[in-house]
Amino acid sequence: MxxxxxxxxxxxxxxxxxxxxxxxxxxGPVADALIAAGGPAALMLEVLGERTLALAQRERRQKPxxxxxxxxxxxxxxxxxxxxxxxxxxxxxxxxxxxxAAAHAVLGLARQLGLTGLRIGVVEGDDIRGTDAxxxxxxxxxxxxxxxxxxxxxxxxVYLGAAPxxxxxxQGAEVVITGRCSDPAxxxxxxxxxxxxxxxxxxxxxxxxxxxxxxxxxxxxTGGYFADPGIKDIPDDALGMATLGFPIAEIGxxxxxxxxxxxxxxxxxxxxxxxxxxxxxxxxxxxxxTPDVVMDITGVTITEEAPDRVRLxxxxxxxxxxxxxxxxxxxxxxxGEGEISYAGPNARARAELAGRTLLERLRLLGLDGxxxxxxxxxxxxxxxxxxxxxxxxxxxxxxxxxxxxxxxASDSRAAAERAAREVLSLYCCGPAGGGGVRTRVTDRIRTLxxxxxxGRLAPRVTLLSxxxxx
Amino acid sequence: xxxxxxxxxxxxxxxxxxxxxxxxxVAHREQDWPLLAREVTEARVLALFAHRGAxxxxxxxxxxxxxxNFVIEDVLQGGVNGALNLDGHGKTLSYLLLGMPVETGAG
Numbered sequence: 278m279x280x281x282x283x284x285x286x287x288x289x290x291x292x293x294x295x296x297x298x299x300x301x302x303x304x305g306p307v308a309d310a311l312i313a314a315g316g317p318a319a320l321m322l323e324v325l326g327e328r329t330l331a332l333a334q335r336e337r338r339q340k341p342x343x344x345x346x347x348x349x350x351x352x353x354x355x356x357x358x359x360x361x362x363x364x365x366x367x368x369x370x371x372x373x374x375x376x377x378a379a380a381h382a383v384l385g386l387a388r389q390l391g392l393t394g395l396r397i398g399v400v401e402g403d404d405i406r407g408t409d410a411x412x413x414x415x416x417x418x419x420x421x422x423x424x425x426x427x428x429x430x431x432x433x434x435v436y437l438g439a440a441p442x443x444x445x446x447x448q449g450a451e452v453v454i455t456g457r458c459s460d461p462a463x464x465x466x467x468x469x470x471x472x473x474x475x476x477x478x479x480x481x482x483x484x485x486x487x488x489x490x491x492x493x494x495x496x497x498x499t500g501g502y503f504a505d506p507g508i509k510d511i512p513d514d515a516l517g518m519a520t521l522g523f524p525i526a527e528i529g530x531x532x533x534x535x536x537x538x539x540x541x542x543x544x545x546x547x548x549x550x551x552x553x554x555x556x557x558x559x560x561x562x563x564x565x566x567t568p569d570v571v572m573d574i575t576g577v578t579i580t581e582e583a584p585d586r587v588r589l590x591x592x593x594x595x596x597x598x599x600x601x602x603x604x605x606x607x608x609x610x611x612x613g614e615g616e617i618s619y620a621g622p623n624a625r626a627r628a629e630l631a632g633r634t635l636l637e638r639l640r641l642l643g644l645d646g647x648x649x650x651x652x653x654x655x656x657x658x659x660x661x662x663x664x665x666x667x668x669x670x671x672x673x674x675x676x677x678x679x680x681x682x683x684x685x686a687s688d689s690r691a692a693a694e695r696a697a698r699e700v701l702s703l704y705c706c707g708p709a710g711g712g713g714v715r716t717r718v719t720d721r722i723r724t725l726x727x728x729x730x731x732g733r734l735a736p737r738v739t740l741l742s743x744x745x746x747x
Numbered sequence: 748x749x750x751x752x753x754x755x756x757x758x759x760x761x762x763x764x765x766x767x768x769x770x771x772x773v774a775h776r777e778q779d780w781p782l783l784a785r786e787v788t789e790a791r792v793l794a795l796f797a798h799r800g801a802x803x804x805x806x807x808x809x810x811x812x813x814x815x816n817f818v819i820e821d822v823l824q825g826g827v828n829g830a831l832n833l834d835g836h837g838k839t840l841s842y843l844l845l846g847m848p849v850e851t852g853a854g
Contacts, residue, residue, distance in 0.1 A: 328828065502760070509758055549758060549773065552812050556771030558762030560818050562807050578811055591811075609828050649831035658834040659843050661798040662824050684831040723828050726765065 278317045279364050280446055280471040284530060288471045289318040290464045290488065291525045294352060294369075295495025297329045301351050303495065303523045308356040310525060310539035312363045319446075319467035320360060322352055322369035323460050323493050330457060331606035331722045333374035334406075334432035344375035345454075350386050353452075357383075358390050361451050368442055368463045372454040374432065376401055379454050380741050393743055398445025400455040402736035403434045405603065410435070410733040414603060417726035425605060431722060432606040435729055438568030438597070439485075440476070441736040442466025448740050457604070459567045461489025464526065472530050482570040483594030484532030487577070490565075491536055491554050491589075496521040498536060498554040499585075500544025509549060516543040534589045535582070546585040555579075555589070564595075566602070571595040600728040609723030613685040613693030615700025615716040616653070619708070620679070627708040628652055628681045632668060634707060635683055638699050646687030646696065653680035686721070693718050750848045757783060759841035766826045767818060768837045770844050774813040784808065786849040787815065795847060796822045796840075817844070 278286065291311050293304025304322065311318040324346045337344025346352075349371040360367055372379040380397045387395040405411055411427055434457035443466045445453045453466070468474065468485040476482075491498050501521050504511040511518055522542025527535040538546055555574060559565055565572040576591040619628040632650040639648060650668045651657035657680075660668075685696035697716035704711060756779050759772045772787065774780045789804040796804075801822040806815055827835040834840075 505758065508754070549775075552773050552814055553758065553760040553771060555812070556762075556769070556773075556809075556814060556816050557760055558764060558769060559771070559816060560764070560767070560769055562809055562816055574812075575807075575809060576811060612831075647831065651833060653833075658832060658839045660832075661800060662831055682833065684833075686829075686831060721828060724765075 280317050280319065280366065280467060281473065283317070284472050286317055288468060288528045289314055289316060289525055290467055290492060290528065291318065291320045292323065292492040292495050292523055293320055293356070294322040294324050295493065295497060295523075297324045297326050297346065299324070299495055301348060304352055304356050306539045306542050307523045307525060308360055308365070311365055312359060317471055318365045320356070320365055320367045321463040321492065322367065322371060323463060323495070324348070324352070325370040325373055325457065327604050327606070327724050328722055330373055330434060330604070331432045331724065334606070337374045342378050342381070345373045345379035345382065346371035349379055350382060353383060354386055354390070357386065358392060361392055361395065366446055366451055366453060366467065368453045368466060370455045370458055370460070370463060372399070372456045374404065374456065376454045376456050383452060383454065384741065384743050388743060395742060396449050396451050397741045398448065398450025398453040399739045399741060400437065400441040400445060400453065400458065400736060401739070402441070402734055403437050403455070403457040405435055405729070405734070406430060406433045410729050413733055414605070414727035414729055417602060417728055425725070425727070429607050430605055431608065433603060435601050435603045435734055436568055437736050438462050439465035439469055441738050443469035444738045445740070446470035448738065450740060459569070460493035461486045461567060462569060464489030464492050465569055468528055477596070479570055479594030479596060480592070481532040481594075483572040483592040484534055485528065486567055486570055486572050487555070487574060487589060487592040488526040488528055488534045491551065492524050492526055494554060494557065495523050496544060497557065498524050498550055499538045499546050500550055503550050503553065511544060518543060535586060536589070537586045546587050548579050548581055548587065551579055551587045551589070566598050568597065568601050570597050600730055601734065603727045603729045604724050605727060606722050606724045609721035610686055610688045611690045611693035612719045612721050613687070613695070613697035613716075614683065614719070615697045615714065616680055616682045617700055617703050617707070617711045617714045618680050619711055624679045625652065625655060627711070628679045629668070631681055631703055631707045631711065632683070634703070635699055639685070639696060642695065644685070644687065644692045644696055645689065646685050646692055648683065648685045648696070651682040651684070653682055655679055657682065690718070748850050748852060750850055752845065753787065753847045753849050754845040756849065757845065759845055761838050761841040763823060763826060763836045766821050766823045768822050768840060770817040770819065770841055772815045772817065772844065777813050780810055780813050782849070782851065783815065787847065791847065792817055792819065792844065795843065800824060
C-alpha cells in the first residue's frame, strides 16, 4: 500500500543498517517482515558517519563518479526487487558526498535486476563547500573559538531535515538517496509523507523523531551493544547476537510509537534495551536539537506490551531551531600505531621496558609529535594520556598477558610511519620474547561543528530514472 | 552499610559528540533510583574521570525512565578524530562508571 493512500493506517518503518560498518545481511529479514505485515511501510538504511563523509568527499575529488557509500549496492541488491514490488520505499543517507552518483549506480543495479521503471529521489543541498553559507558559520558551543580556513576544508555539510525526503516520496520516489541529513529524518520523512502531519505539529514531530532516534543505530535497540553475561543476557544460541533482528517501529497517525523486531530473529527488545538507545548520544534530554523539532523526552514512559514489543509515550516537541548544524572536516594530521605482545613470566616488566625503549628511540630520532603508551591487559582504554612516564594512567593488578601499544600523532606522515616502524623493530631490538606486531598509519581528519542560518540553504529534490540516465 | 559496584544496580551506555561524552545510567530496579541519585553525584563522576582531563559534569535526572544522563566535558582527550586512546569514542567508559563503588545502606 503506497504511503499516504490511507493516512489513518499504521505505518511501519524498518531499519536495515545502523552505521557504515554494519552487517551487510541485516536488511533482508527486516524487508521480509515489512512485506509480510502488508500495510504501508518504509525501510531506512543509515550508513553515514562524520569521518565516512569526509573520506567520501576526498574520493569524489579524485574520481567524480565516486564518493558514496561503497557498500550501498551490496546492501540494496538482495532487497531492492522485493521492496519495489511491495511498494516499500527505501530511504538511505548512503549518497554521502555524491548522492547523484549513488543514484546512477543504483539505476545500474536496477537495470541488471530488470527494474527498468525505478524512480530514485535524490536529495542535495547539504554540501556547502564553495558556497557563501561558509561565510556565515558560527562555531557550535562544543567548538567555541574554532577558526575556519576555507581552503583547507575537506567537507562541509549541513544536517538537513525530513522535509526533502518527504517531498521525494510524495513525488513517487521508490528509493530516496540523501547526503548528510539528521539520522532520525530518514524515518520522519516517510512519516510526513504518509500521515501529512503539519510542519508545526511539534508533539507529533517529536514522537516521530524519537522513533527515528530509536531506529537509527539499528540493532542497538534490539539487543546489540547490550549483552553483559549474567546481568543483561542475550541468548547464546540460534536467537543470539549472530542473528540479531534489526528494528521496526510501528507508528500511529496520532504519533503512537512501538518498537519491535522481525519474528524468528535474535536479540531482544525490552525496557532496558530501549532505554539505553533512547538516551544514546543525547545531552539535555529536555532539548534534543534536530533540524525538524526540539525534542523533549523527560516525560517519556516505556511499557513492555508483549515479548519484543515495547511502547513509548510522552515525547514532547518545541519549535525547530532557526539555525542548523554543519559539520566541517579539515586535515587532522597522521596517526602512527604499533602493537606488540609480551606474555608469561615478567611480561609486564618486559612490556614496560619495550615502552621506555620506544620513547627513547622517538626522542633520539627527534620525531615531532605526541605519544602515548598503553599496556593492553593492564590499562589501556580507561587511562588518560598525561602520566609523566608516558604510559596511560590508572594503576591495576599484574596480569600475565599484556599487549603494548604505541600511538603517535604528528603532522608529518613520515614521522608517523617511522614511529610505527619502531614497534616492528622491537622484534630484534626489544626485550626477549615479543611477538605479534601490528602496525598501522592512518590519515586523520579533524571535524568541527558550526551553526548556519536556514535561509542560507537550498535543499533540492530531483527524481531520476533510467530514461534520465540513458 | 555495604558497598557494591554500581554494575550490580544499574546498566549504562556511552555516546560521544566531539570531546564531550554522555553516559546514560539506568537502574535495573525502579526502587534503586533514589539510592543512585544519592550516590552517583556530579562531583563523584567528575572525580572518576579527572585523570582524563574532564572539566565538568552535568547530571540530568529521568526518574520516569529509572535513568540519569551524565554529560561529561573534555573527557575524550581530543575525541574520535584526535585522541591517542585506542577507544577515541570513549565507548568503553560506560564500564568505568559501572565500576564505581556505591553504599547500598543495607546489611
